[in-house]
Amino acid sequence: MIETERLVLRPYTPILAARIADGAPRDPHWADDYPFDGDQTAARMYLQAGAPAGPWVPYTVEVRASGLVVGGVGFHGAPDASGTVEIGYGLAESARGHGYAAEAASALVALAQRLGARQVVATLEYDNQPSANVLRRAGFTEQSPLHWVRSAA
Numbered sequence: 001m002i003e004t005e006r007l008v009l010r011p012y013t014p015i016l017a018a019r020i021a022d023g024a025p026r027d028p029h030w031a032d033d034y035p036f037d038g039d040q041t042a043a044r045m046y047l048q049a050g051a052p053a054g055p056w057v058p059y060t061v062e063v064r065a066s067g068l069v070v071g072g073v074g075f076h077g078a079p080d081a082s083g084t085v086e087i088g089y090g091l092a093e094s095a096r097g098h099g100y101a102a103e104a105a106s107a108l109v110a111l112a113q114r115l116g117a118r119q120v121v122a123t124l125e126y127d128n129q130p131s132a133n134v135l136r137r138a139g140f141t142e143q144s145p146l147h148w149v150r151s152a153a
Helices: 014-022 037-048 100-114 129-137
Strands: 007-011 058-063 069-075 084-091 119-123 141-144 147-151
Touching: 007 100, 014 037, 014 058, 037 058, 037 069, 037 084, 058 100, 069 100, 084 100, 100 119, 100 129, 129 141, 129 147
Parallel strands: 084 119
Antiparallel strands: 007 058, 058 069, 069 084, 119 147, 141 147
């Protein structure tokens, strides 16, 4: 578990991932518009990979004040041979615009740093300005319109 000022990031477990992948029944601790397609896809990929344990996994994003899970953030696996690790994130529409995505992404960068990663990268969909703003606020630098990088060293 990772705690920030306003968020709690909880690592996926096989049981949690199965519930997210199914999308139902709704959990009273989930925002009404969670899970969405991106989180369901991440949960299925986690399960297909054998539900690995450890820090390099997806996490749910829970807002401390409400106790509601509003999205997900996570690593796309362990760092490669060069020490580069990729992250992804997404929030339910109801949770956007509060800085939660940047806060969660920054928490993952801090974890990657503690665990020895040298660089954290993120790939955007073309022309996704809100996501580019998230990465900018989280300290990433644009390498190309679709590729962003932040040093973890």
